[in-house]
Amino acid sequence: MSDKTRVRRLPERAVEDREAVAAILDEAFVCHAGYVIDGRPVVIPTLYVRDGDRVLLHGSNSMGLARAVRAGSPLSVAVTIVDGLVLARSAFNSSANYRSVVIHGAGILLDDAEKAAAFEVIVDKLIPGRLAELRPSTPSEIAQTSVISLTLEEVSAKVRVGGPGDDGEDLSEPVWAGVVPTRLVFGEPEPDVDLADGIDLPDYLRPYRR
Amino acid sequence: MSDKTRVRRLPERAVEDREAVAAILDEAFVCHAGYVIDGRPVVIPTLYVRDGDRVLLHGSNSMGLARAVRAGSPLSVAVTIVDGLVLARSAFNSSANYRSVVIHGAGILLDDAEKAAAFEVIVDKLIPGRLAELRPSTPSEIAQTSVISLTLEEVSAKVRVGGPGDDGEDLSEPVWAGVVPTRLVFGEPEPDVDLADGIDLPDYLRPYRR
Numbered sequence: 001m002s003d004k005t006r007v008r009r010l011p012e013r014a015v016e017d018r019e020a021v022a023a024i025l026d027e028a029f030v031c032h033a034g035y036v037i038d039g040r041p042v043v044i045p046t047l048y049v050r051d052g053d054r055v056l057l058h059g060s061n062s063m064g065l066a067r068a069v070r071a072g073s074p075l076s077v078a079v080t081i082v083d084g085l086v087l088a089r090s091a092f093n094s095s096a097n098y099r100s101v102v103i104h105g106a107g108i109l110l111d112d113a114e115k116a117a118a119f120e121v122i123v124d125k126l127i128p129g130r131l132a133e134l135r136p137s138t139p140s141e142i143a144q145t146s147v148i149s150l151t152l153e154e155v156s157a158k159v160r161v162g163g164p165g166d167d168g169e170d171l172s173e174p175v176w177a178g179v180v181p182t183r184l185v186f187g188e189p190e191p192d193v194d195l196a197d198g199i200d201l202p203d204y205l206r207p208y209r210r
Numbered sequence: 211m212s213d214k215t216r217v218r219r220l221p222e223r224a225v226e227d228r229e230a231v232a233a234i235l236d237e238a239f240v241c242h243a244g245y246v247i248d249g250r251p252v253v254i255p256t257l258y259v260r261d262g263d264r265v266l267l268h269g270s271n272s273m274g275l276a277r278a279v280r281a282g283s284p285l286s287v288a289v290t291i292v293d294g295l296v297l298a299r300s301a302f303n304s305s306a307n308y309r310s311v312v313i314h315g316a317g318i319l320l321d322d323a324e325k326a327a328a329f330e331v332i333v334d335k336l337i338p339g340r341l342a343e344l345r346p347s348t349p350s351e352i353a354q355t356s357v358i359s360l361t362l363e364e365v366s367a368k369v370r371v372g373g374p375g376d377d378g379e380d381l382s383e384p385v386w387a388g389v390v391p392t393r394l395v396f397g398e399p400e401p402d403v404d405l406a407d408g409i410d411l412p413d414y415l416r417p418y419r420r
Contacts, residue, residue, distance in 0.1 A: 030292050030306065032242035034251035041244035041251050041283070044292040045310050073251070080255040082240050082394070091333045091344050092351035096240065115322050123301045133385045134301050141302035163402040175343045176409050177402040180418045184292070187391035192373040199386050208390045 007125075012095075015157035024049040024099045024157060025079055029126055033057060033148075034076040035068035042068070048077070049125035055103060056110075056118050057148040066146040069107040075150055077103045084181040088164035089173040095164070097179060101157045107148040112139070118147040129204025220304075225367035232376040234309045234367060235260040239336055243267055243358075244286040252278070258287070259335035260362075260392075261397055265313060266328050267358040276356040279317045287313045287360055294391040298374035299383040307370050307389060320348035320357045322349070328357040339414025 015021060015174065031048045034041055044065055047058045055077065059066055084099040110118050119142065124131040137145075165178050186208040189201055225231060241258045244251055254275055257268045265287065269276055279285065293307035320328050329352060334341040347355075374387050396418040399411055 029295075030290060030308070032244075032253050032255075032288050032290070034242075034253035034286065035245035036246055036249065036251050038400070039246065039249070039312070040285075041246050041253075041286040041290040042314075043242055043244035043251075043253055043286040045242075045288060045308065047306055074249075076244065076251040076253040077269040078242050078255060080240060080242070084397075085239075085336065087337065087340065089344070089400075090351070091329055091341075091347050093357065094336075095334065096257055098240070098255065102253060104250070104252075119301055123304065126295065126304075127297065127390075130297065131301075134299070135380075135383060137301050145302065145325055163400075163404075166402075166404075170345075171404055172406070173345060174406070174409065176399075176412050176415065177405055179400045179402075180337075180415065181397035181400060182394055183397065184392055184394050187294075187299075187393065189332060189386075190373075190389045190391060192376075192387040192389075194373075194376075194381055196382070196384070199384065202386050205386065205390065 012158065012160040015159050021152070021155055021157045022050060023099050025055065027035070028081055030081045031057065031077050032080045033065055034078070035065055035073040037068055037073065039062065047122070047126065051118070051124050051125070053119050053152045054121055054149050055152065057107070057150065058122055059146045059148070061144060061146045063146065066109060066148065069109050069148055071124055074133045075105060075107045077150055082182050083161070084091060084179045085163050086179050087177055089166045089170040089175050089177045093164055093166050093170070095160060097160050097162070099157070101155060103150055103152060104154040105150050110147045110149055112142055115142050115145060115147045118149070119145060122147070127204065129202070133202065150193045211325045217361040222368065222370040225369050231311055231367045232260060233363070234291060235265065238289045238291055241265070241267065241287050241289045243400055243405050245275055245283040247274065247278055247283065257332070257336065259332050261328070261331050261335070263362045264359050264360065266332055267317070268332055268358045269358070269359065271354060271355050271356045273356065275368065276319060279319050282337055285315060285317045285360055292392050293371070294389045296374050297387055299376045299385050299387045303376050303380070305370060305374070307372070309367070309369045311365060313360055313362060315360050317358040317360045320359055322352055324359045325352050325355060326384055328359070329355065332357070337414065339360055339412070343412065
């Protein structure tokens, strides 16, 4: 069986490899966190980072997510990177290329001492290099913030790569087939209107220029 | 109060306008759907389109989402477009620019007749212009597919735009502040390895070229 055939037959697969899971989690920075309140699901987007064998979800104390964790709701946290639209020769076989991780478990609301450290990890992972430039967070700021830690124990990942998985009899259909790739790009950093004179774009933001 | 001050004070706001909600839903094409099974939340990514006053979620019959809807689970469906990282002069005020919609309600699994029509709507909205080129879906393909319809009744939307919302005393911090914009871009369409000679890139895919 050629590699091409294998890819055609297995375009979508579960990923078990811890490093592959970590790579997906490290590339994205927005997750969708689901919790249960009164038997109903609620899904919200929030910033997160991976920190070793856990993810840290950032929020405010007032957000429903923090309240739900406090009330004991288990969590489902999904991270999805969309890599393209897959245009098969039939609607049925059309799909998307993506890499996704879903983590289940009981989140833990960090206490103030843990939060102070976690807060620094979040800043450092989101914008590497910036942490050293920022003033320390105040106790009041830390108290107003919530950080939820969720361990990477119950984790599943799925990846779809490659071209369309058409059925053999569709290969003669007279229609274009292939992939329209997608990716998230960073644009030129835009200085704040109040930025003081003489503060140049820091080196750690140069990689974000296109 | 200047416009600048207003933006600084209201960077994050709820959106009530139906057209603004529709515009967010029409720009994205992957949602995160949450459901409840045995009292636990599950969040998965899936393709969707907006069709008037409903969204149509695309999946397979075997997926947990379809089973959960069949079993009566209410849904929470979130769509998020990330527009940038907001670098404030403190970690506390740092944030992200985004536009997000969350829809709650009981999803409906469409029957085969409804699915055939919905399937065409999904293809037509995801890749406008392509539907006319594709062979019709077969009854077997339609039977294997699930389409969940969720009405846009219980909808909330939130948008954050603009620069960092620093506290006044932080404006003199000697640190760069501003926004690193992000956006999802489409790349050059990649033809399938098996694409027959003489099938050129169709006009409806030209807008996807960068």
